[in-house]
Amino acid sequence: xxxxxxxxxxxxxxxxxxxxxxxxxxxxxxxxxxxxxxxxxxxxxxxxxxxxxxxxxxxxxxxxxxxxxxxxxxxxxxxxxxxxxxxxxxxxxxxxxxxxxxxxxxxxxxxxxxxxxxxxxxxxxxxxxxxxxxxxxxxxxxxxxxxxxxxxxxxxxxxxxxxxxxxxxxxxxxxxxxxxxxxxxxxxx
Amino acid sequence: xxxxxxxxxxxxxxxxxxxxxxxxxxxxxxxxxxxxxxxxxxxxxxxxxxxxxxxxxxxxxxxxxxxxxxxxxxxxxxxxxxxxxxxxxxxxxxxxxxxxxxxxxxxxxxxxxxxxxxxxxxxxxxxxxxxxxxxxxxxxxxxxxxxxxxxxxxxxxxxxxxxxxxxxxxxxxxxxxxxxxxxxxxxxx
DNA sequence: TCAATATATATCTGAGTGATATATATTGAG
DNA sequence: CTCAATATATATCACTCAGATATATATTGA
Numbered sequence: 328x329x330x331x332x333x334x335x336x337x338x339x340x341x342x343x344x345x346x347x348x349x350x351x352x353x354x355x356x357x358x359x360x361x362x363x364x365x366x367x368x369x370x371x372x373x374x375x376x377x378x379x380x381x382x383x384x385x386x387x388x389x390x391x392x393x394x395x396x397x398x399x400x401x402x403x404x405x406x407x408x409x410x411x412x413x414x415x416x417x418x419x420x421x422x423x424x425x426x427x428x429x430x431x432x433x434x435x436x437x438x439x440x441x442x443x444x445x446x447x448x449x450x451x452x453x454x455x456x457x458x459x460x461x462x463x464x465x466x467x468x469x470x471x472x473x474x475x476x477x478x479x480x481x482x483x484x485x486x487x488x489x490x491x492x493x494x495x496x497x498x499x500x501x502x503x504x505x506x507x508x509x510x511x512x513x514x515x516x
Numbered sequence: 517x518x519x520x521x522x523x524x525x526x527x528x529x530x531x532x533x534x535x536x537x538x539x540x541x542x543x544x545x546x547x548x549x550x551x552x553x554x555x556x557x558x559x560x561x562x563x564x565x566x567x568x569x570x571x572x573x574x575x576x577x578x579x580x581x582x583x584x585x586x587x588x589x590x591x592x593x594x595x596x597x598x599x600x601x602x603x604x605x606x607x608x609x610x611x612x613x614x615x616x617x618x619x620x621x622x623x624x625x626x627x628x629x630x631x632x633x634x635x636x637x638x639x640x641x642x643x644x645x646x647x648x649x650x651x652x653x654x655x656x657x658x659x660x661x662x663x664x665x666x667x668x669x670x671x672x673x674x675x676x677x678x679x680x681x682x683x684x685x686x687x688x689x690x691x692x693x694x695x696x697x698x699x700x701x702x703x704x705x
Numbered sequence: 706t707c708a709a710t711a712t713a714t715a716t717c718t719g720a721g722t723g724a725t726a727t728a729t730a731t732t733g734a735g
Numbered sequence: 736c737t738c739a740a741t742a743t744a745t746a747t748c749a750c751t752c753a754g755a756t757a758t759a760t761a762t763t764g765a
Contacts, residue, residue, distance in 0.1 A: 422611035424551040492681030
């Protein structure tokens with residue numbers, strides 16, 4: 328099995344609690360959806376292979392009516408493998424940003440349309456900041472005594488710093504675009 | 517053909533200049549590599565399909581010795597299709613951030629290792645800021661009269677705002693991690 | 706002279722996303 | 736009460752995309 332990051336996302340989730348594939352998908356959505364995503368198409372095959380590698384164990388809980396719950400738990404080897412990966416440095420890779428791609432070719436269309444795009448992007452950052460603040464309140468209450476809390480807050484602060492910076496960038500960019508709109512009228516208003 | 521973003525990255529590049537698949541790959545690397553990437557595995561099949569759709573034309577330039585140059589140029593329809601896409605709003609999608617994923621599970625390993633990771637990340641932001649400043653000087657000289665310049669600078673400023681914010685986040689986070697290292701000694705120093 | 710680099714097209718494997726299929730229980734609006 | 740929506744739960748498929756590799760030649764510099 329390759330060093331796919333999904334493997335470690337799954338191991339990491341199981342390090343917090345034993346759970347099913349369905350739980351993992353849900354938990355990822357609740358806790359790390361601001362910087363990570365996993366699909367069933369990844370989770371289920373990975374869980375199978377993790378069992379083969381003896382990094383996790385599988386227990387089937389029968390439920391009346393509903394499908395069986397396949398609950399996966401980290402083994403000692405699984406935890407070691409997670410630690411090994413956590414200790415390795417991550418090489419950041421370029422994330423595709425469609426919004427910036429459009430702006431890069433922005434000269435092709437009218438400033439007015441570009442302004443609309445940036446304004447919408449600004450709105451998104453405002454909503455994100457509200458969301459982050461809500462999450463902060465929530466986890467500070469819910470996990471007050473959890474030793475994971477400081478780390479979870481760090482990832483949250485990351486998002487806050489970025490969104491605040493993007494808000495400033497939007498304001499700066501809107502000024503520039505408005506200047507362009509006033510002088511050149513190549514594409515009309 | 518689906519609405520794959522690679523299609524529009526290719527159309528966008530050709531809107532600046534007619535060029536070969538090889539040129540496109542190189543130009544993407546030179547101009548938008550901070551927020552976009554394209555592979556040959558995408559570029560060559562897409563160029564073929566763009567010709568079928570009559571969004572681009574293909575001209576073969578024979579060269580002695582070297583392989584033929586297949587030069588692609590945007591048609592009027594191609595430019596319209598690019599404009600149509602540029603006018604559409606982009607829905608931002610979550611970018612996976614491996615660094616944050618590791619930090620989220622940071623409690624599993626020693627603060628010392630996490631500190632090293634954040635310090636390295638801080639270094640990366642410093643290098644990025646240097647790089648952005650160099651690119652700024654370069655394109656302001658090279659494309660002083662190009663009407664694309666303001667848009668190119670906007671995407672550059674985006675990177676600068678983000679990296680500056682991340683630098684501040686790193687400093688804040690290092691303070692927190694050092695506090696954790698001092699109090700709890702669960703994993704040793 | 707020879708290695709490294711640049712020019713140039715093309716394909717393949719594997720990672721990852723999103724949609725879909727299948728099946729049942731619960732919950733709330735009308 | 737009924738029906739739609741939502742939640743629980745596992746699983747697969749099609750498609751996008753990245754990265755490596757194959758192939759072939761010209762130029763540049765140690």
